[in-house]
Amino acid sequence: MNRQNAIIIEDEVPAARLLHSMVSRIRPEWNITILPGSVDDAIAWFASHPHPDLIFLDIQLADGNSFDFLSSAKPSSAIIFTTAYDQYAVRAFTVNSIDYILKPVDEQRLSDAILKYETLQDCGRPLPDDYLATLLDALQPRDKRYRTRFLISGIDRFWSLQVNDIAYFYSENKVTFAVTRTGQEHIIDLSLSRLMEQLDPDRFFRANRQVIVCITAIDHAEPYFNGKIVVTVRPPYKNKITISEEKLTAFKQWLNF
CATH class of the missing domain: 2.40.50.1020 (LytTr DNA-binding domain)
Structure with a gap:
């Protein structure tokens, strides 16, 4: 497996640091960067840097939902969701996100997700053309009642x-x-x-x-x-x-x- 560039987008600084530490132990050869966990900051970074191979992405960011980030930045990266919210889990799995990890992140669960990503990479399986569109659709609320x-x-x-x-x-x-x-x-x-x-x-x-x-x-x-x-x-x-x-x-x- 080639050296991979990975980004962590997480609005809680301790959680971001912990995830960075876990990924570094599992794959010490990877280049891992923590971005501020806000939609605006993440969009600005992606507009001025090459897109990474993999994103560890929290669903809920400091100033919005990851839907806002994905729809604006349009990353070409594979995505592993890490979040405390499980309401999107089933849909996330069915739309070909690499994986979905609920917090608190278990290191073995994280290792399995990374191995799944590497297996897909080793098989030469490209991301589907509609990969981003289906992720965005999965993040949309379904039949949601809004506060009145x-x-x-x-x-x-x-x-x-x-x-x-x-x-x-x-x-x-x-x-x-x-x-x-x-x-x-x-x-x-x-x-x-x-x-x-x-x-x-x-x-x-x-x-x-x-x-x-x-x-x-x-x-x-x-x-x-x-x-x-x-x-x-x-x-x-x-x-x-x-x-x-x-x-x-x-x-x-x-x-x-």
């Missing part, structure tokens, strides 16, 4: 906040806030990443690491520097909401859906 409301707790009462009343969410100092169309703010006990798993992607878009916007709250967008754009929402957000150049195509497709 949140329970909000006050000092002496609690009430239901309807998702239809929310203009955008933002994160500040590791606290998530929902901002209503009338400008009221409420603390939501979920990270932005977890929210994106529960919100309807036709209505909500992860603009960046700090903000999720609802399509009906967008007033307009205008060019910014370095290929970015700035989105203006109503009610106004206290900072600029920027969309990176890497996310711009996905954002335009979302607006035009």
Whole structure:
């Protein structure tokens, strides 16, 4: 087996380091690189570097789902999924991903997955032409019910906040806030990443690491520097909401859906 170039994309630094250590023990001759576990950073890296032979890819990244990374970066690499979520497992196996490993990663299980990858390589079996397309399809939710409301707790009462009343969410100092169309703010006990798993992607878009916007709250967008754009929402957000150049195509497709 030739020396392989492998990339680890994992949003939890300790988990990434542990996986790097395991792979290095199993295949010390491999060249292994850890990338920051965010969609934007991974897309930027793949846009400026040769694609590796193999990716160890977490399903849920810091600022979105691996679907966002795969659809934008379009890697030519084989993929082994490593994740704490098992909801995609059956579909991942049936669409010819090399393998699927649930966390916590067992070293023997990891070794078996690497051996499976090498066996396919030694047999000269190329990735199917529709390899990436079928992986993307497998990562799409099936018959998913999206969240419609949140329970909000006050000092002496609690009430239901309807998702239809929310203009955008933002994160500040590791606290998530929902901002209503009338400008009221409420603390939501979920990270932005977890929210994106529960919100309807036709209505909500992860603009960046700090903000999720609802399509009906967008007033307009205008060019910014370095290929970015700035989105203006109503009610106004206290900072600029920027969309990176890497996310711009996905954002335009979302607006035009």
